[in-house]
Ligand code: SF4
């Protein structure tokens with residue numbers, strides 16, 4: 001799920017232009033700032049990468065992955081003095 005606080009959006013379109021799977025588009029509904037905030041396309045391939053959330057300069061987007069659609073967590077490895085420990 002993508003939560004967009006529409007009235008915080010300033011319409012810069014960074015999120016739309018930078019989404020790696022082209023999942024967002026600008027809506028046709030003006031917000032209180034007089035701009036068109038983004039929305040998820042009806043058919044989209046959002047993979048919850050959170051790039052839009054991280055890039056939005058106005059903190060208007062929060063990405064909340066569905067429980068069963070969470071990306072597989074990869075294990076990071078900490079290598080200390082030749083010994084490999086999974087953390
Ligand atoms: S979370 Fe990633 S894939 Fe989904 S809309 Fe945002 S940038 Fe696009």
Ligand code: SF4
Nearest residue numbers: 009010012013015056
């Ligand atoms: S990056 Fe943020 S401020 Fe810019 S269009 Fe997207 S939601 Fe609006």
